[in-house]
Amino acid sequence: MRTSRLAREPLPWLALGFAALLLLMPATRPLFAWAFPDVDPPLYQGETFLSLWASHAVLVAAASLVSTVLAVSLGIFVTRPEGREFRAMADALATIGQSFPPVAVLALAVPTLGYGALPTFMALTIYGFLPILENTIAGLTAVPAAVREAAHGMGLSPGQVLRRVDLPLAAPTILAGIRTSVIVNIGTAAIGSAVGAVTLGTPIIDGLIADKLPYVLQGAAVVGAFAVLTDQAFEGLDRLLRRRTTQMPKRNPA
Amino acid sequence: MIELRDVVKAYGGRRVVDGVSFVVEPGQVCALIGASGSGKTTLLKMVNRLIAATSGSIRVAGRDIRDERPEMLRRRIGYVVQSFGLFPHWTVEDNIATVPRLLAWPEERVGARVRELLTLLRLDVEEYRGKYPHELSGGQQQRVGVARALAADPELLLMDEPFGALDPVTRAGLRAEFARIHATTGKTILFVTHDMDEALELADVIAVIENGRLVQFGTSREIVERPATEFVRDLIGRAEIGLKRLAVQRVGERMQRGKVDGRGPAIEASSTLREALAHMLAQHTDRLLVRDDSGAVVGSIDLAELVRSP
Numbered sequence: 001m002r003t004s005r006l007a008r009e010p011l012p013w014l015a016l017g018f019a020a021l022l023l024l025m026p027a028t029r030p031l032f033a034w035a036f037p038d039v040d041p042p043l044y045q046g047e048t049f050l051s052l053w054a055s056h057a058v059l060v061a062a063a064s065l066v067s068t069v070l071a072v073s074l075g076i077f078v079t080r081p082e083g084r085e086f087r088a089m090a091d092a093l094a095t096i097g098q099s100f101p102p103v104a105v106l107a108l109a110v111p112t113l114g115y116g117a118l119p120t121f122m123a124l125t126i127y128g129f130l131p132i133l134e135n136t137i138a139g140l141t142a143v144p145a146a147v148r149e150a151a152h153g154m155g156l157s158p159g160q161v162l163r164r165v166d167l168p169l170a171a172p173t174i175l176a177g178i179r180t181s182v183i184v185n186i187g188t189a190a191i192g193s194a195v196g197a198v199t200l201g202t203p204i205i206d207g208l209i210a211d212k213l214p215y216v217l218q219g220a221a222v223v224g225a226f227a228v229l230t231d232q233a234f235e236g237l238d239r240l241l242r243r244r245t246t247q248m249p250k251r252n253p254a
Numbered sequence: 255m256i257e258l259r260d261v262v263k264a265y266g267g268r269r270v271v272d273g274v275s276f277v278v279e280p281g282q283v284c285a286l287i288g289a290s291g292s293g294k295t296t297l298l299k300m301v302n303r304l305i306a307a308t309s310g311s312i313r314v315a316g317r318d319i320r321d322e323r324p325e326m327l328r329r330r331i332g333y334v335v336q337s338f339g340l341f342p343h344w345t346v347e348d349n350i351a352t353v354p355r356l357l358a359w360p361e362e363r364v365g366a367r368v369r370e371l372l373t374l375l376r377l378d379v380e381e382y383r384g385k386y387p388h389e390l391s392g393g394q395q396q397r398v399g400v401a402r403a404l405a406a407d408p409e410l411l412l413m414d415e416p417f418g419a420l421d422p423v424t425r426a427g428l429r430a431e432f433a434r435i436h437a438t439t440g441k442t443i444l445f446v447t448h449d450m451d452e453a454l455e456l457a458d459v460i461a462v463i464e465n466g467r468l469v470q471f472g473t474s475r476e477i478v479e480r481p482a483t484e485f486v487r488d489l490i491g492r493a494e495i496g497l498k499r500l501a502v503q504r505v506g507e508r509m510q511r512g513k514v515d516g517r518g519p520a521i522e523a524s525s526t527l528r529e530a531l532a533h534m535l536a537q538h539t540d541r542l543l544v545r546d547d548s549g550a551v552v553g554s555i556d557l558a559e560l561v562r563s564p
Contacts, residue, residue, distance in 0.1 A: 144337075144339070144342075146335050146336065146337040146338065146339035147339050147340070147341060147342065149304065149335055149339060150333065150335045150338075150339030150340070150341075150399075151339075151341070152304060152328070153302060153304055153328055153333035153335065153339075153412075154328060154329070154333060154352050154353055154356070154402070155324075155325045155326070155327075155328035155329035155353060155356055156325070156352075156356065157325050160356075164341075165341060168343050169342065169343060
């Protein structure tokens, strides 16, 4: 039954499909030429989609890594006895972030940081930070009081309670925050091309400026597919994590 | 084993534990009983320093608890929390192995100890070792909680309302288990309860706490026979005080030896007088034969003797 289980697992197929989309984009030329006879050339002619995707992915990955490290550290700090005073501030920060559109962050970053990849990186880092912070705090405070008390009462040191009890139990919630953050940032990074970052948004922006619709479609298709693929990867990671922490999955895949 | 001297815990100006002193001897079971908010749980948690005393001293096995790091102290005191508090992401085996692993026992010794404890708590080793807490019933979770507390063979066991979160049937079963485990291991146990029946059944000595103060400390029998205050009388239950007194005396203490004639319903000498009375009511008789542990009839007990004071 191995083969059928593998066949039902969507992630490898999605990854394969996405790789095909990146590499075989030039082969779609006749399709776009037929659909948009007025546009010449019918296919985006700048950098290859593979290299656009690589730079897009690196930008998102770098920003997400930085915001994850910062947000998880801050989340841990404000839920320890030493950092309790800063808890209200962190909560407020996380809430404000949720009501602030990512494009606005980008718009605010340009005047201070100028054009290019740097303002985009900063905007992604700042915006991505907030959902992770919120979920880290939520996950750590949801650890049952009896479990923490038992851990302390058994003689685990505060560091051991954090590493062996708090973080493993909060992990699925923290991961959900990282997932939200990364998915939003994949979309936001595309807008970064408006301020000069090289991303999968570049064909979209160029297409809009030059009034060449197929470029917009080509860029949007790849960004969308990338977001779906990444989301599925997180889904798999979440299942793996829950299996290891053996908590019943919260959502039914039905 | 435990020596409390003038222990005080104050939050702001309010004293939730107010000058409590008593001594629990090695091997004794001591119940801390009182109403909700009386400070009994606070007092329990002060013994393993989950809560720091404001003043006074607590000694465990002759050593002042402030003389060592709290983690080290806690590893030699077993602790059972009210709502089980098992680590949900660890198997039964890993839960029980918590303290032995903190103490860096070799893994073979840990495994052997886990098997020994599961057997002691009557949980099938192969069936339960690899299960996760959410796969267990409340009673089984509490057994695992007790096994975890006993794992590193602590000198003292602290239990915070150990039967509080269980249904009455499970609770009765686990109380019997508690008595058996105490008889087997001989541990000193300090446990919190708000149920006087539980305290009378399980404890050698009872500390009654009211508003943070110790109002009476004594054996179960002293408490029922000479309640120090109205509050203690209330806890015992005024209307049933006679029955409670019967519950702390054994048939063997009151039976008439030797005088055996005829046949009829019988009871064990180790049963309580309360059980003897219940038996008489059920059998519609005013006289029971008494058997010893071997089953031989050694005497009899009459209703008239049973109801005679004290």
